[in-house]
Amino acid sequence: MTLAEILRPSCALFLDFDGTMVDIAPQPHAVEVPEPLIPLLRALHRYLDGALAVISGRPIAQLDAFLQPLQIPAAGVHGAERRSAGGQVHLLDTHPLDHVEHAARALAALHPRLLVEDKRGSLALHYRQAPELEQLCLDTMQKAVDESPGMTLLRGKMVAEAKPGGASKGRAIEDFLREPPFAGRTPVFIGDDVTDEAGFSTVQRLGGTGVKVGEGATVAARRLPDPRTLLRELEAALAARTPRTA
Numbered sequence: 001m002t003l004a005e006i007l008r009p010s011c012a013l014f015l016d017f018d019g020t021m022v023d024i025a026p027q028p029h030a031v032e033v034p035e036p037l038i039p040l041l042r043a044l045h046r047y048l049d050g051a052l053a054v055i056s057g058r059p060i061a062q063l064d065a066f067l068q069p070l071q072i073p074a075a076g077v078h079g080a081e082r083r084s085a086g087g088q089v090h091l092l093d094t095h096p097l098d099h100v101e102h103a104a105r106a107l108a109a110l111h112p113r114l115l116v117e118d119k120r121g122s123l124a125l126h127y128r129q130a131p132e133l134e135q136l137c138l139d140t141m142q143k144a145v146d147e148s149p150g151m152t153l154l155r156g157k158m159v160a161e162a163k164p165g166g167a168s169k170g171r172a173i174e175d176f177l178r179e180p181p182f183a184g185r186t187p188v189f190i191g192d193d194v195t196d197e198a199g200f201s202t203v204q205r206l207g208g209t210g211v212k213v214g215e216g217a218t219v220a221a222r223r224l225p226d227p228r229t230l231l232r233e234l235e236a237a238l239a240a241r242t243p244r245t246a
């Protein structure tokens with residue numbers, strides 16, 4: 001099935017940015033946005049009645065800067081932030097580590113053999129020097145994580161570590177699909193990277209299609225070789241569906 005056959009007007013289209021719509025650059029800021037991309041996105045947005053979103057690991061502000069003057073629905077930082085079609089920004093994990101860190105440090109203040117490690121993005125409580133406190137440590141961290149939306153607890157060797165686990169591209173796509181104009185549509189997600197696999201799984205579980213750009217193992221049902229081919233196929237899909245004016 002070609003992209004033109006997959007991409008019906010009743011679809012919701014989710015697109016990764018780097019490596020999918022644009023070639024990967026040596027430096028993240030050095031990405032070049034191909035000239036046809038912005039008019040293409042504008043036409044897709046109209047064709048899908050607004051059911052188009054960018055799903056990226058980048059912050060939304062960076063996506064806006066690359067795609068200006070467009071401001072389309074977007075999920076950034078792998079779903080940690082999401083701007084819906086109405087323009088509202090939803091943040092996961094706004095201050096998640098603050099709460100976990102406070103709980104961990106309070107416990108460590110009572111038990112000096114415990115060690116709190118701030119890994120910038122995750123927070124670990126080590127109890128190697130106090131193995132008898134394992135259950136107390138796990139209970140304390142689990143409670144703090146339960147009270148911090150989007151965090152999950154990892155258990156390692158003599159360590160309990162809180163990290164953002166709720167955020168994923170799959171979750172961001174599901175959140176979009178609960179809202180207009182995405183709700184009720186068949187989702188299509190196009191991405192290139194390992195972090196996009198959650199998105200492929202999500203859309204295919206919901207009856208849609210994942211499209212992998214480039215090489216590498218994937219659960220996606222379809223594959224395209226590179227961003228340039230993707231843009232050409234999207235243009236062809238639009239041309240096939242748009243009535244010609246005589």
Ligand SMILES: [Mg+2]
Nearest residue numbers: 016018019193
């Ligand atoms: Mg990518």
